[in-house]
Amino acid sequence: MFSIIKTIDLPGYNGCLYKNKDNKWIGTQRYDKEWRGDLRINKIIHYKLDKTFNIIKSEFLKDESNRTIYRSYTEGPEDARFIDENRLVAVTLDTNTYWKPQMSLFNIDLTTNSIKKVLPMKIIDIPLGIEKNWLFLKETETELIFLHHSFPFRIVNVNKETGEGYTSKYYEVPQFSFVAHNGSIVKLPEIYDNNYLLTIRIKEKHNYIYSIMCILDSEFNLIKISEPFKFISGTSCEMCMSMNIIEDKLICCVGIDDISTNIISADLYTIVNSCKSI
Numbered sequence: 001m002f003s004i005i006k007t008i009d010l011p012g013y014n015g016c017l018y019k020n021k022d023n024k025w026i027g028t029q030r031y032d033k034e035w036r037g038d039l040r041i042n043k044i045i046h047y048k049l050d051k052t053f054n055i056i057k058s059e060f061l062k063d064e065s066n067r068t069i070y071r072s073y074t075e076g077p078e079d080a081r082f083i084d085e086n087r088l089v090a091v092t093l094d095t096n097t098y099w100k101p102q103m104s105l106f107n108i109d110l111t112t113n114s115i116k117k118v119l120p121m122k123i124i125d126i127p128l129g130i131e132k133n134w135l136f137l138k139e140t141e142t143e144l145i146f147l148h149h150s151f152p153f154r155i156v157n158v159n160k161e162t163g164e165g166y167t168s169k170y171y172e173v174p175q176f177s178f179v180a181h182n183g184s185i186v187k188l189p190e191i192y193d194n195n196y197l198l199t200i201r202i203k204e205k206h207n208y209i210y211s212i213m214c215i216l217d218s219e220f221n222l223i224k225i226s227e228p229f230k231f232i233s234g235t236s237c238e239m240c241m242s243m244n245i246i247e248d249k250l251i252c253c254v255g256i257d258d259i260s261t262n263i264i265s266a267d268l269y270t271i272v273n274s275c276k277s278i
Contacts, residue, residue, distance in 0.1 A: 015261030
């Protein structure tokens, strides 16, 4: 069902692809091989690709935000995903005093390869726990709307200026008892009723077992689910960080075993029709 197009020829893993306003491919890659004493340093590699996904140029994003950095066991952003070419959302452990992973909004300038602002996000109606892998859904004049968690599903609305958010939709799917972690989400073409295609990683005792695809309707209700699968046979960890639709192809950017990123394609019709109504 899936075919490997390319392995991103850069150090790091958990890459994410995005097509910018000029219809060009850009991407990010997580790099965590630097240490300052016992402190692991996370960095974001930004890269540009040609139409066949060859690297044209790559650079580290420089943090020019002048933000307060709190001591944790890592410093810098993890697992960055694009909202658009000027904004990323990523995990940070150095934005609070609790040593807890937190989601933050990054304003970036890719003309200077720099991070200009970091805004930590907090959902006021739930305790600060381990926050990872929020998926951007849509934007209003004042808010960003994310899929916060799946199984149970929680949608959160976050104020773009303050970073404070609240739960706007919550529902359980009692027939499923997954330990589920968000992967990526993409809005489907109109022919598919403007639904959303979602990838989720399923874990058991902290170990990755397999992935599933889900379809959410335009109101973000779960309506369909696929059988379990792996993007690549024999992997021990897969993290689909982004999905893009190019004509009739689904282009997935998948981190493999915390060592690399593969660009993987599949027939969109086949994927959508592998999801069955619940």
